[in-house]
Amino acid sequence: MSEAAKGTGKKVPKKFLYVNRKAPYGTIYALEALEVVLIGAAFDQDVSLAFLDDGVFQLANGQDTKGIGMKKFANTYRALGDYGVTKFYVEKESLQSRGLTLGDLQEITYEDENDDFKEKPSIILVSRAELSEVMAQQDVVLSF
Amino acid sequence: MLHTVNKSPFQTTTLQSCLRHTRKGDAVLLIEDGVLGALKGTDASGDIWGRRVEVAFYVLGPDADARGITKERMIDGINVIDYEGFVDLVAQHKTSQAWL
Amino acid sequence: MGYMFNGNEIDHDEEGYLTDLSDWNPELALMIAQSEELEMNDERWEVVNFLRDYYEEYQVAPAVRVLTKALAKTMGPEKGNNDYLYELFPYGPAKQACKIAGLPKPTGCV
Numbered sequence: 001m002s003e004a005a006k007g008t009g010k011k012v013p014k015k016f017l018y019v020n021r022k023a024p025y026g027t028i029y030a031l032e033a034l035e036v037v038l039i040g041a042a043f044d045q046d047v048s049l050a051f052l053d054d055g056v057f058q059l060a061n062g063q064d065t066k067g068i069g070m071k072k073f074a075n076t077y078r079a080l081g082d083y084g085v086t087k088f089y090v091e092k093e094s095l096q097s098r099g100l101t102l103g104d105l106q107e108i109t110y111e112d113e114n115d116d117f118k119e120k121p122s123i124i125l126v127s128r129a130e131l132s133e134v135m136a137q138q139d140v141v142l143s144f
Numbered sequence: 145m146l147h148t149v150n151k152s153p154f155q156t157t158t159l160q161s162c163l164r165h166t167r168k169g170d171a172v173l174l175i176e177d178g179v180l181g182a183l184k185g186t187d188a189s190g191d192i193w194g195r196r197v198e199v200a201f202y203v204l205g206p207d208a209d210a211r212g213i214t215k216e217r218m219i220d221g222i223n224v225i226d227y228e229g230f231v232d233l234v235a236q237h238k239t240s241q242a243w244l
Numbered sequence: 245m246g247y248m249f250n251g252n253e254i255d256h257d258e259e260g261y262l263t264d265l266s267d268w269n270p271e272l273a274l275m276i277a278q279s280e281e282l283e284m285n286d287e288r289w290e291v292v293n294f295l296r297d298y299y300e301e302y303q304v305a306p307a308v309r310v311l312t313k314a315l316a317k318t319m320g321p322e323k324g325n326n327d328y329l330y331e332l333f334p335y336g337p338a339k340q341a342c343k344i345a346g347l348p349k350p351t352g353c354v
Contacts, residue, residue, distance in 0.1 A: 019241070021161065029244075038351040042307065053161050071303055079302035082310045132165045136145055141241040 013046045014139040020055035022144065024074065025065065030058045031073055033144035038076075041083035048087035049080075050131060052094045059090065059123070061106040074106065081110025081122060088123045091131050146171045146237035149178040150244060153188035162243040163191050168198040173225075173233060179208045184219040196221055204230060247275055261343050265299075268346030276344045280335070288332050288341070290323075291315070295345040305342045305350040 018037055022029040040047065051059055058074065065072040077088070088108060095101060108122040126134065135141060147170060151158040159174075159181045166172060172195075174181050181188055182203045192201055201222045203213070208224065215224060225233070234240055246253035249272050255263040260279065262268060273292060277284045284292075294315060298306055306314060308326075316324020333340040338350045 021158075021244070035351055038304065038307070052165075053157065073303055075301065075303040079298075079304055079306070079310070082306065082313060128164055132167055135165060135241060136167055136239075138239055141145075141239055143242045143244050 013044060015046045015048075015137060016040065016140045016142065017048050017050055017135060017138040019050045019052070019135075019141060019143040020058055021053040023054040023057040024063075025068065025070055029144040030055070031071075033142075034073055034076055036142065036144075037080065037085060038083065041080075041085055044084070047085045048089060048134070049085065050089045050091070050134065052091040052128075052131060054094075054098075056090060056094045056098060056100060056105070059088070059105040059108070060100070061104060078106070078108050081108070086110040086112075086120075086122050089126050089131055089134055090123055091128055092125055093128045095125075146173060146233055146240045148173045148175055148240065148242050149181065150176040150242070152177040152180040153191070154180065154186075158243045159188065160191055163195050163199075166195060166199045170198075171200045171202060171233060171237065173202040173204065173230065174222075175204045175207050175230075177211075179203050179211060179213050182208065182213055182218045182222050184217065189219050192219055192222070202229070202233065247272065247279070249275060259343075259349065261349055262346045265346055265348075273344050273346065276346075280340050280343065282333070282340065282344070284344075288344075290319070291329065291332060291337060291341050292345045294318070295341055295347060299345070299347050305338070305347040307350050308336065308338045311337060 018033055020030060020033055024030040037047065037049065059077065060074075063072055063074045080086075090102075090105065102123070102125055105123060109119045110122050111117040112120050145167070147162050147166060149159050149162050149172065153159040155177070159178065162172060181192065182201075183189060201219075202225050203218065203222050205224045205226050208214075208218075245258065246255045254267045254272060257263060260276065274284055277288070282288065295305065295311070298311075298314065308329075312324050312326060312329065314324070315329075322328065329337040342348070342350060
C-alpha cells in the first residue's frame with residue numbers, strides 16, 4: 001500500500017495477473033483460470049490476463065467443441081469486459097512461433113466507462129520483453 | 145521476482161519460457177521435476193548457463209537428492225537450498241511466479 | 245434427484261439446478277418456478293429469456309452485477325436494477341432466475 005493510501009484507510013486495488021500458458025481442452029488449466037478470473041472479478045482488483053506459449057490458442061477464433069462434447073468456454077472471454085477485466089496481453093513471439101497472427105484470434109472488446117462507453121479492443125499485443133515488464137509490475141501473479 | 149519451475153526441460157518448454165521472461169536481478173528456483181534442468185552437459189543446460197550472470201539460480205535440495213542429482217552433476221554456480229531457504233527466497237522477492 | 249416431468253425424471257443437483265442444460269424447456273421452467281414458489285409472468289420470462297440468451301452467447305451465467313448492467317443496457321435502467329430484479333426473484337436473480345432458466349449457478353455465487 002502506498003504511503004498516501006495508508007492515511008486515508010482506502011484500499012488500493014492490487015495488480016493481479018493471470019498467466020495462461022496452456023492450450024484449451026486438453027487439460028483443465030485454461031478453464032480453471034477462467035473460473036478463477038470470474039470469481040476474482042468480484043473483488044474489484046486491477047486484473048489483467050497474459051497469454052503466452054500455447055496459451056495463445058485459448059483465444060483462437062473458429063473453435064468448435066461440438067465434436068468433443070465440451071463447453072466452448074472461449075466465448076466467455078468476450079464477457080470479461082462486463083466483469084471489469086479489460087486487459088488481455090498476448091505475446092507476439094508466441095503467436096509467431098505458432099504461425100498465428102492477431103487476425104487468428106477472436107475479437108474481444110470492452111466498453112470504456114470513462115470514455116462515453118466507447119467500444120475498445122481488450123487484446124494488447126506485446127513483445128516478450130514488454131510482457132516480462134508487465135509481469136514484473138504485478139503484486140500477484142497466478143499461473144495456470 | 146522469484147520464478148519457480150517444476151517441469152523437466154526434457155519434457156516441456158516451461159524452463160525455456162521462464163528463462164526468456166526473466167529480468168536482471170530475478171531468481172529462478174528449480175523444484176520437483178524442474179531440478180532435472182540443473183544437470184550440466186545436457187541439451188538444456190546452455191539455457192541456464194546463458195542467463196547465469198543476470199539471474200540467480202537455485203535448486204531445492206530434497207527434490208534434487210530424491211532424483212540423484214548430486215552437486216557434482218549440477219551446472220556450476222547453482223545454489224542448493226532446503227525448504228527454509230525456499231521460504232527465505234519467497235520472502236526476499238516482492239512477487240513469485242510459478243511456471244507450470 | 246430430479247424433477248418429475250411428463251413421466252420422466254430430469255436430473256438436478258442438490259440445489260435444484262439442472263444437471264444437463266439441454267433438458268430445459270419452457271414447461272419445465274414453469275415447474276421449477278413453482279418449486280421456488282414463483283409464478284411466471286411476462287416480466288420474469290423476460291429475465292429468464294435474457295439469461296438464456298446471455299448463456300448462449302457467452303457460455304457463462306452472469307454474476308448479478310453483470311446481469312443488472314447488461315439488462316440496463318438493453319432494456320433500460322428501470323429494469324436493470326437490483327430492486328426490480330429482487331422484487332421478481334426474492335431469493336436473488338442469480339439463484340432463482342438462473343435455476344428457472346436451466347443454467348448452472350453463476351460462477352462465484354455461493
